[in-house]
Amino acid sequence: MMLLAQSITANHQLPHNEASGALAKTALEDRIPVVAVQILTEILSTQHEDGTWGSNDRVEETIQYPAVILLELASLPYTVALRTEIQDAISKAREALSTRQNAISNRTQSPLLSLADIHPDAVEGCLHQNAQAKQTQKISGFVTYFSSLDHIKNLQPVRIKASILEASLYRPFLKAARRDIFPPSTSKEQDKYLDYIPIMWLLASASYRVFVPPEYLLDMMILSMWIFLADEYMESRIVKLPAAEFRQFRKYVEEDLYTGARPQQTSQDNTTVLQEARSVFTAFANAVLSYPSLASASATDLLDLRFETKNYLLHHLDQLEDNLRLVHQPSPQSTTSKTTIRKKFLTPRTSFQTWIHTTAAGHISGPFAWAFFTCCMSSFLSSPQHHPPSRGEKVKKDCFRTPRQKLMAHGLNAHYGAFCRLYNDYGSVARDAAEGNLNSLNFPEFFPPSPTSSSSSSSSSFSSSPPQANDENSCPSEEEKEEAETKNQDRAAKSLLLSAARYERSCALTTMETLCRELEEEGKEPNKAGKRKGKKKWLADRIRVYVGAGEQFSDMYLTRDVTNGVK
Secondary structure, three states: OHHHHHHHHHHOOOHHHHHHHHHHHHHHHHHHHHHHHHHHHHHHHHHOOOOOOOOOOOHHHHHHHHHHHHHHHOOOOHHHHHHHHHHHHEEEEEEHHHHHHOOOOOOOOOOOOOOOOOOHHHHHHHHHHHOOOOHHHHHHHHHHHOOHHHHOOOHHHHHHHHHHHHHHHHHHHHHHOOOOOOOOOOOOOOOOOOHHHHHHHHHHHHHHHOOOOOOHHHHHHHHHHHHHHHHHHHHHOHHHHHHHHHHHHHHHHHHHOOOOOOOOOOOOOOOHHHHHHHHHHHHHHHHHOOOOOOOOOOOOHHHHHHHHHHHHHHHHHHHHHHHHHHHHHOOOOOOOOOOOOOOOOOOOOOHHHHHHHHHHHHHHOOHHHHHHHHHHHOOOOOOOOOOOOOOOOOOOOOOOOOOHHHHHHHHHHHHHHHHHHHHHHHOOOOHHHHHOOOOOOOOHOOOOOOOOOOOHHHHHHHOOOOOOOOOOOOOHHHHHHHHHHHHHHHHHHHHHHHHHHHHHHHHHHHHHHHHHHHHHHHOEEOOOOOOOOOHHHHHHHHHHHHHHHHHHHHHOOOEEEEEEEOO
């Protein structure tokens, strides 16, 4: 690790032309910083309180080697955000080394690094020379926010900060791929989710103490970006198609998504939008199914992905139709409240519980994203370079081996898709109301029963305390009473929504741990060649990270909505 760190800094210090000759420009500018920050993260997060690392008896060396690495990497411009943490680690290492050398005075001092070399001032000089205040300020803001989320509140602060720093290095990759399929956004948010997506995946990996290769993380980040972009395109462009062309687009998705057939032209004025939509989603489907990391996936897992890609788009169209019905339904005549932002959906296609596990979970990409993830895992497990086949053995393996595992995986994803949508709806109530999008809170189940209902138990969740008078000599007007009642009902509805979300989340986590434990136990068993199936532990770790990223998004949506506005 020390030699790698020294090579990274030495190459960075070369003149640009020489450095480009030593290493490809892409590796130098994009990939090497990720490796450097990963090294820093590991060293900073594994230092003991006494300033040492590890448990080796040769304590001086276990202090000196990490200190050399910290001093080397401190000179890099993209490590500025960890300045304070590096200085603190160097100070602890210096104190520990001093104590050790004083205690064992008759031992020959290791020539690797002297006390004079291990000094915070050396770090300060490196960092001030390459200060990047804007980057540091942005990362500090993210650290303050994400440190408050429940899912990672027990994570080391240095690991949170280092993960967010590493996440910032993935943004150029996403930005470069941003326009591969979807046209540029015109929203005022300017694709702010490109900052958040990498953070979610890096923090999920950190929260489970799992090292995940950057290639896998980037695959899942690109998928997450595609999901945001598909949602934005549907809600900003497809929704504007005339009814006849909307039906034609649905038919195209149902019948011609994978054939490349041209949609029937109905009018000269409207075919441009329809043709663009067809082109965009043909490219989307092709990009998904031909994604390089899926090259060795099994036929069964690829079949699921093909099925769920089409269903994902159809669920979007179902959501758009529901949105239009919600927008055009008449408002209740008796409502005079100016504060409520909810409208009861009078014509749902199913009950709420069925909708959340079908249209809603599908619209937020639960089944589609899981199918993509499964193919990524299947491809890795089947790849000849990682799994040389025995004679007569088929190379391509399903991600999950047994029917029981496949059913558990399906059950896990059913709960996962539901809780992700429920948390998303909790965080986007105001935006959904402004844009006319159907939200869970529009379903009748989240409104108090009608006055004719005799069920006192069902109405208890929506009970409210009497409105208070403005002062001792005045009583609230009827309008003020209605306003107070409406606010109480909205708060009660959001409480019910959050309770439902937490239930689905607990079901997902329980099923996840059952599945992962079974995979880990299977990994302890030897295969036909007498080797242990170590990849099962590898698969279990990645399942946890996948679900953890969903938890990160969900916790964030309790306080922040990062989706681009479209209206």
